[in-house]
Amino acid sequence: MIGAMAVKRQRAERLADEELMPLVGGKDPEAFEVLYDRHGGVAYSLAYRIVGDRTAAEEVTQEAFISVWRSGARFDAARGSVRSWLLSIVRNRAIDFLRSKAGKAPKLDFDDDSALEQRPARERTEEEALRRETAAELRGALGKLPGEQSKVIELAYFGGFSHSEIARILGLPMGTVKGRMRLGLEKIRGELAEGLA
Amino acid sequence: MSGADHNSWSEDLGAYMLGALEPGEAETFTRHLEGCERCQAELRWLQPALHSLPESVERREPPPRLRESLMAEVRGEAERAAGAERVKHRRTLFPAWLLKPAAGLAVVALLVAGVIGYEVGKDDGSDGGPTTIERQVDGIGVKMVQEGSGGTLQLSNLPQVPADKVLEAWVEREGEVEAVPALLVPDRDGHAETTIADMSGVDVVMVTEEPRGGSEAPTGEPIMSMTVQ
Numbered sequence: 001m002i003g004a005m006a007v008k009r010q011r012a013e014r015l016a017d018e019e020l021m022p023l024v025g026g027k028d029p030e031a032f033e034v035l036y037d038r039h040g041g042v043a044y045s046l047a048y049r050i051v052g053d054r055t056a057a058e059e060v061t062q063e064a065f066i067s068v069w070r071s072g073a074r075f076d077a078a079r080g081s082v083r084s085w086l087l088s089i090v091r092n093r094a095i096d097f098l099r100s101k102a103g104k105a106p107k108l109d110f111d112d113d114s115a116l117e118q119r120p121a122r123e124r125t126e127e128e129a130l131r132r133e134t135a136a137e138l139r140g141a142l143g144k145l146p147g148e149q150s151k152v153i154e155l156a157y158f159g160g161f162s163h164s165e166i167a168r169i170l171g172l173p174m175g176t177v178k179g180r181m182r183l184g185l186e187k188i189r190g191e192l193a194e195g196l197a
Numbered sequence: 198m199s200g201a202d203h204n205s206w207s208e209d210l211g212a213y214m215l216g217a218l219e220p221g222e223a224e225t226f227t228r229h230l231e232g233c234e235r236c237q238a239e240l241r242w243l244q245p246a247l248h249s250l251p252e253s254v255e256r257r258e259p260p261p262r263l264r265e266s267l268m269a270e271v272r273g274e275a276e277r278a279a280g281a282e283r284v285k286h287r288r289t290l291f292p293a294w295l296l297k298p299a300a301g302l303a304v305v306a307l308l309v310a311g312v313i314g315y316e317v318g319k320d321d322g323s324d325g326g327p328t329t330i331e332r333q334v335d336g337i338g339v340k341m342v343q344e345g346s347g348g349t350l351q352l353s354n355l356p357q358v359p360a361d362k363v364l365e366a367w368v369e370r371e372g373e374v375e376a377v378p379a380l381l382v383p384d385r386d387g388h389a390e391t392t393i394a395d396m397s398g399v400d401v402v403m404v405t406e407e408p409r410g411g412s413e414a415p416t417g418e419p420i421m422s423m424t425v426q
Contacts, residue, residue, distance in 0.1 A: 027274070027275045027278050027279075028275075029268065029271050029272045029275045032268075032271050033268055033271075036264060036267060036268075037264075040259055040263070040264065041256055041257075041258065041259060042251065042252065042254075042256065043259075044257060044258075044259035044263065045254045045255065045256045045257045046251045046254050048254075048257050049254040049255070054260070057257075057259075058259070058260065058262075058263050061259065061263060062263060062266060062267055062270075065267055066267070066270060066271075069271050069274070070274075080244070080248070081248075084248045087248075087251040090251070091251060095216075142250070142253050153215065153250070156212070156215035156216065156217035157215050157216075157250050158250075160216070161217065162217050162218065162219055163212045163217045163218065163219075164219060166217070175208070177212070178208050178209060178211060178212045178217075179208055179211075181211035181212050181215055181217065182207070182208055182210060182211030182212075183211075184211070185211045185214065185215075185243050185246045185247065186211075186243065186246070188246040188249060188250075189242065189243055189245060189246040192245050192246060192249060
């Protein structure tokens, strides 16, 4: 029995995420396990970034992956990668969690992340190592944004605040907040395009 | 739409992508987006920036217990789903009403194509006496004696069943499976016997192992399945 599971696991490891999803939709635990091993780290990290608490981050990550397990068949490859889809589920769950805990303020800067970067982290694969590099670059890209732009993006994406709430928090006109969001995303996009060039 | 008109939509795009529009605004923007190729193109261009945001967070190792707990839940659900699928398969073979409680006696069944047996002897009752069919089915001796409208099922060389198990018998009649109202417990020599009150139209006789007290639905493959026509 264990042998059969190991063989299924090895087969699943050779598949791309998009090829794993039909198996996950067909309730294949080994395919799901591979999916978790590939993306569980970033999913948990994102959840932690939003909710700021280990136990809550575990809860959010578990709920998100169970949701993927139960709705794997709903993944639409035409709308983006599995990873982006999965992380959007994690983000939405985490924001829901935040909203259910009224009054919880999101973190607004990367200071904690910089400190955590000093910690040794196990890198399972070259791909993961590359992702870590990319993440560091992205932190750089986000960090390069003018504070006024990164702040509204963080409040929206990691804090789940609406543009009108952000306008109220920062004492800015709503149009200004929306303009900064748009400009900030454009700049990150520009950084990414440069990185690829 | 003029360029100035479009600018207001374009300005909303960032907030829309970040999920920061108010619900009513988001619905309006979604409707606009469906018909605006320019906004669609801008959204496609900006999407990598949005997708980069979760990648930008500092990595933390999830605790091993998260993986363990997740996989335990997933494997449990997969097993339950597989079990439900097996029952569903059986229900397609048996009418639902047959699987309803039968006064605590449950029975089991399944006709299995390919059950291997060989006929040891047969008396077709052409002389007006009882009809007897004797076969070995998967090592189990089966003797089916039909007389009048009823019959007796005699089994030998049965394996001993655990203390918490019993054997249950089913008959298939015109494609439908019916419970035989008796539970069987092999004696120390591996013999067991039960009476089947109505053998008219019975095509197959089957026996399965079930939890003590019987089952309301089949829980296992038959240990014996024999055609009697």
